[in-house]
Amino acid sequence: MRLPRIFNKHQRAPFKSIWLFILIALVGWISCSLTYFIYTVPGTANTYLYRFHLMRHSLYNSMKHASVDAYQRIVRNSAMNDNYERPVSTKPPSITTTTTFLPPGFTFLPNQTCPEKFPEMTGPFYVNMTEIPMSDLYANYSDIIKVGGKWRPKDCVPKYKVAFLIPFRNRHQHLPILLRHLLPMLLKQRLDFTLFLVEQSGAYPFNRAMLFNVGFQEAMKRDNFDCFVFHDVDHIPENDRTYYGCSGMPKHYATQLDIHLYHLEYEKFFGGVSGCTTEQFKKVNGFTNQFWGWGGEDDDFYTRIKQGGYNVSRPPDEYGRYQSIKKNHGQEAQFLGRFSLLKHSADRNFVDGLNSLHYKTPIITQTRFYTNITVDLRPVKDLASPTDHS
Structure with missing residues (x-):
């Protein structure tokens, strides 16, 4: 003797509607939460956005370098099988020249206009973000x-x-x-x-x-x-x-x-x-x-x-x-207008x-x-x- 079905085809439909409603509500909640987050803390949102771009950029560079390294290994292996010796270059390596920040014979006097460059201006320095009074x-x-x-x-x-x-x-x-x-x-x-x-x-x-x-x-x-x-x-x-x-x-x-x-x-x-x-x-x-x-x-x-x-x-x-x-870094809400x-x-x-x-x-x-x-x-x-x- 066959047992009757507890839920027939039409009885299962409400469950599909409930799951669809839950899915729509979840998407709506995520969208509203994301919008509220971007609006109230735009600086933090921007930071996360650029971190994502950095991660994507790093991943792209890693894949690019891996491809280049693989290609160079293939070229080197192919060159090792060649029956001739490649000529050695006699061209000297290029030397990168750096320009000095100060002009030759730099000097200044109390009665002269201050120049825009001084020996103390040495360039990059360490940035210390430690909070101090x-x-x-x-x-x-x-x-x-x-x-x-x-x-x-x-x-x-x-x-x-x-x-x-x-x-x-x-x-x-x-x-x-x-x-x-x-x-x-x-x-x-x-x-x-x-x-x-x-x-x-x-x-x-x-x-x-x-x-x-x-x-x-x-x-x-x-x-x-x-x-x-x-x-x-x-x-x-x-x-x-x-x-x-x-x-x-x-x-x-x-x-x-x-x-x-x-x-x-x-x-x-x-x-x-x-x-x-x-x-x-x-x-x-x-x-x-x-x-x-x-x-x-x-x-x-x-x-x-x-x-x-x-x-x-x-x-x-x-x-x-x-x-x-x-x-x-508490930041003002975005100006939507x-x-x-x-x-x-x-x-x-x-x-x-x-x-x-x-x-x-x-x-x-x-x-x-x-x-x-x-x-x-x-x-x-x-x-x-x-x-x-x-």
Whole structure:
């Protein structure tokens, strides 16, 4: 006697639907989680992306070298079976010549303009990412750097007066690391410099570009600077020959970042560390004020630079190497509206920037190593209005 089937063909259908529903829900959950991760921690997402590219690049190179080695072994084995002796080359091996960093007969005097090269600028140096308290810097620099982060050389006349604008919020562990590497570089380069920490307060998302505009306005109230360097707090240079003077501007310094596999991320990339003269910054109307959150403002600034008729210069590859601080690197959420704004960058340049900048009177304090400009930023609604400090 045949037993009846517990589940017939039609009774099994609901189970297929349930499994399909579970699969769709799982895919949806993974997609939403991935989107949320990229949106909230874009810096970490980028790091993982470039690690994937590095792994893929390494795998490709390994396979390529293995193929070349196999081919060379076949060629060598074939040559061993030849009945003739190959002629020996009498051409001497090529010798790679290296150029010295300093010109012959290098010298300078206290009454002469400082050159752009010095014997102390030896090139690559060790980058130490160990977190330290700010007090550890006092032993080496408290008697050298003036209050407010100012310094100028005494053994020659400084060629440039440079303002460094460092956009900042909640990166207190990173600042001493940057200063530990940046200060000795600037002393070697004999620049008349001032460091400004432009700190955003308030509840609005981080606006890196607007901070640069505020820093520019406030710095120019205190001195007549020849140029400005816009320097992220988490970008550490690896070479002290990366000259921070005003020559060759507008300039993009951080062309080879470690998290980008020491390659320029894309041709128009202008982020991390860049600089321009005071005249250039005024002509292009500064940075945009419309980018709240992570990403896009440096691309917009590149458009302004090109629209202003300037060509961007970049240092030689070995001078543009930077390392990114990865520890305690909480990053602002991505600004999802940046792509829409970037489409109209050229149309917005003359109404969005220095001439539309509004901000409350900032709180300015001076420490030994920098001038702190703390400002509460708010969105600029009327792009046609003139600059107004309320």
